[in-house]
Amino acid sequence: MTRGFMDLRGWLALLEKENELRRIRAEVDWDREIGAVSRRALEKKGPALLFETIKGYRGGRCTKVLTNALGDRRRLALALGFPKDVGNAELVQYVMKKNRETIPPRVVTTGPVKEVVVRGDAVDQTEFPVPRWNFREGGRYIHTFSAIVTRDPDTHVMNVGIYRGMIGKKNTTPFLLIKGGQHWGAHFVKYAGKGQPMPVACVIGWDPIMPFLAGSPLPTGVCEWDVMGAYRGEPAQLVPCETVDLEVPAGAEIVLEGFISDDPATYESEGPFGEFTGYVSDVPTPRPTMKVTCITHRREPIFQGCLEGTLPGSYSENSVMSSVQRAAIAWNILTGAGIPGIRDVYVHPITNGVNVCVKITKHYQGQPKQIAAALWGNAAAQYRYKHVWVVEDDIDVSSYEQIDWAVAHRVNAGEGGIVIFPGSFGSPIDPSTPLEDRNVAQLGTGLWNRVLFDATRNWKFERRAEWGGERFPPTVRPAPEDEARVRERWQEFGLGDV
Ligand SMILES: Cc1cc2nc3c(=O)[nH]c(=O)nc-3n(C[C@H](O)[C@H](O)[C@H](O)COP(=O)(O)O)c2cc1C
DSSP: OOOOOOOHHHHHHHHHHTTTEEEESSSTTTTTTHHHHHOOOOOOOOEEEEEETTTTTTTSSSOOOEEEETTTTHHHHHHTTTTTTTOHHHHHHHHHHTTTOOOOEEEOOGGGGGEEEGGGOOOOOGGGGGOOOOOOOOEEEEESSEEEEOOTTTTEEEEEEOEEOOOTTTTEEBBOOSSSSSSSHHHHHHHHTTTTEEEEEEEEOOOTHHHHHHTTTTTTTTTTTHHHHHHHSSOOEEEEEESSSOEEEOOEEEEEEEEOOOGGGGGGOOEEEEEEEEEEOOOOOEEOEEEEEOOOOOEEEEEEEOOOOOBBTBHHHHHHHHHHHHHHHHHHHHHEEEEEEEEEEEEGGEEEEETEEEEEOOEEEEEEEHHHHHHHTTTGGSSOOOOEEEEEEESSSTTTHHHHHHHHHHHOGGGGGEEEEEEEEEEEOOOTSSSGHHHHGHHHSEEEEEEEOSOOTTSSSSOOOOGTTTTOOOOOOOOHHHHHHHHTTTTTTTTOOO
8 A cells, every 4th residue: 555755746646637636727815715715615525726826926936825635535545545435444444553653764965845945034934825714814824734843852853743823924933832732842841941942844745644644643752754654665755954953855845944932022923713623713812933044945836735624514624634543543542552342433524533433342331431531641632532422333433323322322421421521631722611721821731621421331230131131122123034024025015116
């Protein structure tokens, strides 16, 4: 299944060959219009979009914007080397395996990303056609799908994550940088402890494996470049940055380098932003801000961003990726915790993994609570796994109807069927959390009341002979022999067309 790395242009060529890309040559406005077109394309389960003529950017440093590239399961399957119609379980199993493998990158001296180098005063982020994705947003979000690279100052291991950032001044970028829960936040705390600003590199546009892994919580200390190598079956080729001690893909489209200080005097206002939750949340808030020291890019670079926010009927790129990654990561956590009987883990894309459904063969009564505790005790539960559903193996976790049936008739809240775990670490952008509980400056991250729905049959109930030795009564399904006979005689009953 391994395929070697491809740069963004190779990815576009593959999408075009598979009829999964549209080039839009009509002029569009970066201000609101690109976002609105992208939303409609998501609603229609449409292709990736390459905008080639952007108002005010003809003949400029950068003239093209790519969105929706991973905005459908078909394209995620292609990015991972599978046929477009691969099933969810097969993808999840593959990702579980690959997330645990590594092939370290190779550092080379130069590459296409160094074709143009812009330093110091010449840096101007507005030379890129960065969309204002949504009319309610506080600015132009340059980092929505960028891979943000930092290095642990103690171990020197790099981390690659997706964290949103908005253009502040022409050379500044305030970020939603939370100190608790995410890996660059942990690096930031360490640099601040040493009284140093944190070096950062923001990589825009490369192999689609980059956002797929950058947007997913791999365990602390695991370098995403190594895991990307395992997915592609060869080392990623990286080049050293110009002004920071970090390495980035030699074939990337655009790289912005700089530093983020923890001095509140350097903070700039960020937000509101159209969040993955589907809500525009966050009042403008002073945030840690990157000072951009250098930009390197390919000739005629392609800017890539993602329209965040999932609504019923339109799933963002984040939800498409999360539905596979967040399920795979949860399953690996549960296996690593030694919990038996995990049969399936499913994330409905609409929830982005805020809700997760686990199917088990029940081995003991306390197993669902053990599952919830294992997930909630893991750093990957930042922003995710707020609600954990546990069902048994007669329930298809990909079916809301089946889950609902199990919840209706197997959950007894007074018998421990619903467990609330209050005051846990959690998302600072959840609109159901009171503002005082998502004061990141004070609390480090948000506070969540997490909930387990144990929709498994209660083992405190005695097995009864009249129920065939089960703890729950039999269902209304006819006897198998009756079903078989009816199937045979269906035509005879005059029901063949039903
Ligand atoms: C499109 C997209 C946008 C994201 N935006 C943010 C964000 O603004 N802030 C944030 O903290 N996490 C964001 N995430 C989630 C992080 O990327 C994710 O938690 C990841 O695990 C972070 O990397 P780390 O685990 O190495 O810290 C986003 C993910 C995706 C896919």
